[in-house]
Amino acid sequence: MKKQMKVMNTALASMLLLIGLSACSSTDKPATSTTPAATATSKATEAPKAVAKPLVVGIEAEPKSLSPYNATDGNSSGVQGSMFEGLLKLSADMKVVPQLATEYKLSADAKSITFTLRPNVTFHDGSKLTAQGVKDSLDFVRNKANKQARASFFEFVESITVVDETHVTITSKAPNSAMAAYMAHSAASILSPAELKKKKDDPNYNMDRNPVGTGPFKFAEWKDGQYVKVVPYDGYWDAEHKAKLESVTYKPVKEASTRVNMLKTGELDVVKNVPSQSAKELSTDTTIDISKNPSMDVFYVGANNKLPQYNKEVRQAMNYAVNKEQLIAQVENGYGRIADSAIAPNVIGYSPQKPYEFNLEKAKELMKKGGYEKGFEATLWTRNDTEFVAIAENVSIQLGKIGINAKVVPMESGTLFDKLDSGKDIDMYIGRWSPGTGEADWGLRPNFHSTRIPPSYNNDTFYINKEVDDLLDGALSSSDSKKTQENYDKIQKIVYEDAAWLYLLEPESIIGKRKDVSNVVLLPTGYIDVNNAVKK
Helix, strand or coil, X not given: CCCECCCCCHHHHHHHHHCCCCCCCCCCCCCCCCCCCCCCCCHHHCXXXXXXXXXXXXXXXXXXXXXXXXXXXXXXXXXXCCCCCECEEECCCXXXXXXXXXXXXXXXXXXXXXXXXXXXXXXXXXXXXXXXXHHHHHHHHHCHHHCCCCHHHHCCEEEEEEEECCEEEEEECCCCXXXXXXXXXXXXXXXXXXXXXXXXXXXCCCXXXXXXXXXXXXXXXXXXXXXXXXXXXXXXXXXXHCCCCCEEEXXXXXXXXXXXXXXXXXXXXXXXXXXHHHHXXXXXXXXXXXXXXXXXXXXXEEECCCCHHHCHHHHXXXXXXXXXXXXXXXXXXXXXXXXXXXXXXXXXXXXXXXXXXXXXXXXXXXXXXXXXXXXXXXXXXXECCHHHHHHHHHHHHHHHHHCEEEEEEEECHHHHHHHHHHCCCCCEEEEEECCCCCEHHHHHXXXXXXXXXXXXXXXXXXXXXXXXXXXXXXXXXXXXXXXXXHHHHHHHHHHHHCCCCXXXXXXXXXXXXXXXXXXXXXXXXXXEXXXXXXXX
């Protein structure tokens, strides 16, 4: 899942401003520590050395994979982020900044991007970071023959070229105004060349269970259904930001109420997505800090457009039938806002639409117009997380008032993603989307472009609209920032009026942590960065 910017022409600079790629000077060299001169003090008066302590993070479900190339769920990427790094990354304020690269240069035609690699970086197995290794790693994930879940993410890439030992160039198939932001996504992390060789030599080698990256933590243990544990990597390249914890244990706890109770007792140190109903109670606990932040998440209901009952009139009826204000008040305790677009306000390229007002009579008229006046039976898939189930049940009750009798079927998140990725037997499902690149293309393309329908793609509603396809492709290839935004404005208007989703809400992210833990950073993408965390 980002310094030194390069020379570029004025038109390109204005385009990059649209996606948040602002020019900054490089100030990312690792700091060298200095030790003050020794003084004549007795051992009794010497300050005790800080002792690294273990940190336990509660997550919603077990990771699907520890390879950033073979998982698309947030629980997996949340664990992977302690072990893997990419050439670029997103900062806490959603800027693209260098990581394994010291600088990058985008070509004037926005078709290629060249990276200067950071020297003296090693992987957890001792392998060195090289330009050839970067090429091999990214070529591996984008090769569909390797059947990696993130292969489609790199479809914009035409070629990857080793310029010399410290420079590598990625060339896109067409001008790509979001290329740097794409390379800051966790899917563009770099894997150990030694691990890739093991996979090449033995196709059955399980990279999902053997993560080897360059991050401040290295893999220690994955105990099925119980935890994933990482420990500090002594050879980490950034001396100033070496891990200060004894270990980090990621513990899957499906029930939100259980996660909250474990936070209260100290069994967990950090909990993401604290239920809103628990936030007020926890805020009075003197041992716990609660913070809330705007997220880039959008909750929605996806419906299979291939099924006749989910025609445009019925989809619009569903949007009018659900009282979103009531949903936010009852399920989120007011921690959120009505989703007025397919992307959230802090996503670059966002364009607000007029929300569907709650209107049962209009919804019933549209059901009749769509040919389903008497309604129909439906299935509503959801993750078995407390919040997801509560949203699904609320939506089900409200849809029942226009004759859509939706049976809520909770399942483990990995199982749900597998079923959606297969593209089979999809009826309706509760979705939550956040673009890891922080910009509109990745907020919209995976969900609405016709080339992204399943299997193994994210357009699980099978929404197809050629105008949307053309606008998405045009926005990405344009070097005119004004035209790019105009395209994104039109796309969001079309998919909202088409009711491509049943648009629900944009929640606030609520994080709970023990007061003795500091330096925990929540990105708007939803990623919790504990790489520099300290526990007293």
